[in-house]
Amino acid sequence: MLFRRLCFSLSKSCYLPFFLSSKLTNPFASLNSNPGFISNCESVKLRFQRRMSVNSHNLVSENAASSTMDDPRKPPVVPIPSPETAEPIEVFRALEASLGLQFSSQPIFPKPGPLIIVISGPSGVGKDAVIKRLREVREDLHFVVTATSRAKRPGEVDGKDYFFVSKEEFLSMIQKNELLEYALVYGDYKGIPKQQIRQYMEKGCDIVLRVDIQGAMTLRRILSKSAIFVFLVAESEEAMVKRLIDRKTETKETLLMRVATAREELRHLNEFDYVVVNKGGELESAVKLLESIIDAEKAKVQQRRVVI
Structure with a gap:
């Protein structure tokens, strides 16, 4: 509906509105059969599609750029040595550094109380x-x-x-x-x-x-x-x-x-x-x-x- 109004506004300088024309029996016939009107509409439609395509491309580019930025909430990437060759404590510390935390030695489930x-x-x-x-x-x-x-x-x-x-x-x-x-x-x-x-x-x-x-x-x-x-x-x-x-x-x-x-x-x-x-x-x-x-x-x- 919005698109039709836009096309109509662009063409009204050359064509009278249908309700002012005494020759039209079908008010929409002149619009559908007029090649100038159709050409203007197609031109507006093409420009609209191009603009939307450019905006979408810019939005995708911005999102891609932001996703590549460093997230301060994430711990720094630390190389983890191979568990097959490295000392267990070395692998353990590397995992802590990579995850940005320290593994707790507290019991996962507390000791049950007396019954x-x-x-x-x-x-x-x-x-x-x-x-x-x-x-x-x-x-x-x-x-x-x-x-x-x-x-x-x-x-x-x-x-x-x-x-x-x-x-x-x-x-x-x-x-x-x-x-x-x-x-x-x-x-x-x-x-x-x-x-x-x-x-x-x-x-x-x-x-x-x-x-x-x-x-x-x-x-x-x-x-x-x-x-x-x-x-x-x-x-x-x-x-x-x-x-x-x-x-x-x-x-x-x-x-x-x-x-x-x-x-x-x-x-x-x-x-x-x-x-x-x-x-x-x-x-x-x-x-x-x-x-x-x-x-x-x-x-x-x-x-x-x-x-x-």
Whole structure:
């Protein structure tokens, strides 16, 4: 449209506009049939194309010239010796100079922080046996000794299996906010001392907590996703009950209560992160699986952040 207007303006000095001519029946006929008008249009078109060609050539030349100029942001080009003949340190320094940087000796991925592993499960699934073996195969692991108000069982050692305290002492620990979690289980108090966790995490140790299902649910609310929650089970309900019977530590009344509670606790399995089956006679398999879980957690890009 613009081109036609330009052509028309150049030719209007010689030709009257079509609306002033009384002889034209078709207003565009004179324009299309007039050789002078067409010649002028072709001439203008040719000059326009030549000018655009010159401008394009100049623009390309300027871009080519600017691309050949030195970029101050780029490091100077340094010849790199052949890795086959030169000393490794010589090649290393040449690469640094060529790239304009210094290779860092810092770890690409920082050392994983300590984890809190919460191990829980119904009575009779072998929590103590699994944790004991896990502590033997992993040196950087600390098992938090739980405080309890119950009496010692035969073979248990104070400060190793539990911290055995009176109910009055336990209630005092609650009032002083010295426990991460506590619960009343089968008529006795059990709780996890905070100071013990802080002390060993500062040393870089992973923390293992052994709690019942009730305690695990409380810790889930407190620690949320910052801890790993592992549900330990026997291979079957039948095997679990037989283990409780074989312990010979319960009266028939407490045995009935433990079995009923254990069956109910199995319903909480889906609230844990992992499940480990501790099949009878295959303790090593259960421990290796637990080790794999810990190793996998430490290899995660997004690490768990623990604050106690």
